[in-house]
Amino acid sequence: MIDRIDALLPQTQCQRCGYPACRPYAEAVAGGVAGINQCPPGGDEGIAALAALTGKPVVPMNPVNGVPITQSFVAVIDEPVCIGCTKCIQVCPTDAILGASQLMHTVIEAECSGCELCIPACPVDCIAMIPAPQLSMPARAPQFRHRYEQRERRLARIADERRNVHEQRKALLKARAAASDPSEAPSDPVARALAAARAKASKTP
Numbered sequence: 001m002i003d004r005i006d007a008l009l010p011q012t013q014c015q016r017c018g019y020p021a022c023r024p025y026a027e028a029v030a031g032g033v034a035g036i037n038q039c040p041p042g043g044d045e046g047i048a049a050l051a052a053l054t055g056k057p058v059v060p061m062n063p064v065n066g067v068p069i070t071q072s073f074v075a076v077i078d079e080p081v082c083i084g085c086t087k088c089i090q091v092c093p094t095d096a097i098l099g100a101s102q103l104m105h106t107v108i109e110a111e112c113s114g115c116e117l118c119i120p121a122c123p124v125d126c127i128a129m130i131p132a133p134q135l136s137m138p139a140r141a142p143q144f145r146h147r148y149e150q151r152e153r154r155l156a157r158i159a160d161e162r163r164n165v166h167e168q169r170k171a172l173l174k175a176r177a178a179a180s181d182p183s184e185a186p187s188d189p190v191a192r193a194l195a196a197a198r199a200k201a202s203k204t205p
């Protein structure tokens with residue numbers, strides 16, 4: 001059911017529903033903890049589709065979440081004003097912003113879902129939304145989902161790599177401490193041998 005609900009959502013990943021992305025909202029609807037009327041990009045058609053799928057009655061959009069969106073927008077950066085802080089890249093759910101620290105940033109218009117999450121992130125207010133040439137919902141939902149999932153995988157991989165580096169550093173420090181204090185020696189014979197070898201190497205001029 002979660003997959004079927006998710007398949008009906010526009011995938012802009014805009015968080016207007018009150019959830020961090022489309023998939024968590026789909027999970028909440030499937031679990032009965034969120035209404036079917038919380039997705040402004042999906043509009044009235046989205047509510048009707050969710051009602052047909054879940055058997056719930058059609059209701060108006062919840063005003064807490066906004067009004068149905070009938071025009072798509074894309075972000076554009078006033079590039080000479082950009083200070084290269086990378087804050088917009090960090091929040092863009094579809095990796096639609098190109099740039100690097102201290103360098104000008106730019107939006108890849110074709111990948112922008114119009115989520116508007118970059119607007120409040122920019123400290124110098126140099127991002128604006130302009131009308132997109134065509135309505136991106138729901139036709140481009142698969143593209144936005146794909147971009148979002150790719151980004152999530154990349155962030156998870158980076159987090160894993162950082163965790164591994166941290167663990168290796170911890171193990172190295174422990175081995176060094178054990179080499180200088182025998183009471184701290186690791187019980188694993190391989191780790192003990194490694195620590196001894198490192199200690200020997202560090203004493204060699």
Ligand code: SF4
Pocket residue numbers: 009010011012013014015016017018019020021022023025038039040041042
């Ligand atoms: S498009 Fe936005 S409001 Fe709709 S489900 Fe996805 S994140 Fe929520």
Ligand code: SF4
Pocket residue numbers: 074075091092093094095096097107111112113114115116117118119
């Ligand atoms: S560029 Fe801005 S509006 Fe476009 S997808 Fe990224 S965060 Fe959303």
Ligand code: SF4
Pocket residue numbers: 077081082083084085086087088089099105121122123124125126127
């Ligand atoms: S948040 Fe604003 S100033 Fe910072 S890199 Fe993005 S566009 Fe430039």
